[in-house]
Amino acid sequence: METSKGEARTTHPDLLLARRAQKADDRAWDEIVARYGERIYNLALRFTGGRNGEAEDLTQDVFLKLYGHLGSYRGEVPLMAWALRLSRNLCVDYYRRHRRRYQGTVGAEVLQFRSGDDDPLRDSWLQQRRELVHQTLAEMGEEQATVVMLRDLQGMAYDEVAHILELPVGTVKSRLNRARRELMSRVTEKLAAAEARDGENSSGPHRAGNGA
């Protein structure tokens, strides 16, 4: 692999792509958009709560930033993680704005999902549950919520998360552990309270099988 002084010894294949895109190779840039556009957009949906098209704005801002800094990419991590590290403050700004404006409630863009059957009651139940989890996540501390979003909702590797957050991998893991316990505990608490309130009948379709 082509490397220059200062670049990582083991470089990611994205480096070549980035170099080509930097040299105005349209196909290389299109490849970057095709490879990472959807993932960054989905992450942007998490950070913005999927309201008012802000996920599209954030996605575009991330790509603008990425293009503007292509020359400093060294291939240590996938381009996406690198771009998100560049745009971390931007993402945090959107996230804080979303929490402040909407108290963490998520919009239709996030809640919209593909139903597996024709049972509207069950769909509604699933939607409520997902809304509750997102709401709970938004009520948690920003650091914990972010690490859950990156790792558990977006499925990023630990080293990617560590790179984006500029933390050691061990710290990411311990923070994630605390966050998971916290999330589980809060969701449990809310649902137990709801169950106690509504009685047996409101326990939902999970009696007939869970929704995973």
Next chain:
Amino acid sequence: MSDFYSQDDPCVALDPRCGGDGGERCEQCQRYAALVAPPRPARLPAGLALKLRGMADDFAEADPLYIRALAGEPLAGEVPAEEAENPGRRAAHDALAVTFAEARRPKPLPPALRARLRSVPRRHAAGRLPVWLADSRWATAASLVLTATLALLAGDASARFQQTAAVFAEPPPLVRSLETPEWAERQAELSGLLADARRATGDRLGDAGGAASKEAKSLIGRFQTWRVAAADRGQRSAETTWQRVYDGAARRLDAAATTLEETKIGQTVVDLMQEGENDD
């Protein structure tokens, strides 16, 4: 020597009664056996399979129900012991499971956004314009208003008038999509004005070139200022920006009329405008 020493498994305490006639081993032997016995094969912990699949290498410290939800493992038929004490736990597993499952089915990139992302290098190269400004219908409309205004102000090339008028005669789809009464009214007004001016004055419009180009430069400067300010405020203000550009263009048209009043050509244009108003 007692029979003891002929045994295959001698007593560690040298007790001849130990294990005699198939009986129990002495306490010392039982302790020893427990110490040296190979560990019993452990049951595969619930989270280990997940760990091997790379989904939760920190499973040991995490809540097992959380990890199972993360892996999309159902709890069908199972009643975890914890559930008896806390009825919310199973429901929490289900809620998390559906959330994680859905999160793993990514939303597709909207086609319009894909187009915007693909155009990033082009926009970047074209003077670092914010993409939204270069692509949005508001910016297109604003640039057309600006073009028309500049054409009127510059007024030194009938070809430019023709070009501008042609744009308005056949507006591009983005402009057509505006379809606001105000825009339609202004568009008709500009279109009519330009066509009439061209027909009535022809090449003589060039006489007003000096003063008009000064106005045009001023207008370009203002447009740049609006653009930068809008970029700083973010995309949400695109519409406001367009409105300001539009209003600014309208104000400059009025100012242009004042400027043009000082020339014969300017008076012709003003007369045409007044005629138009009288006709209405």
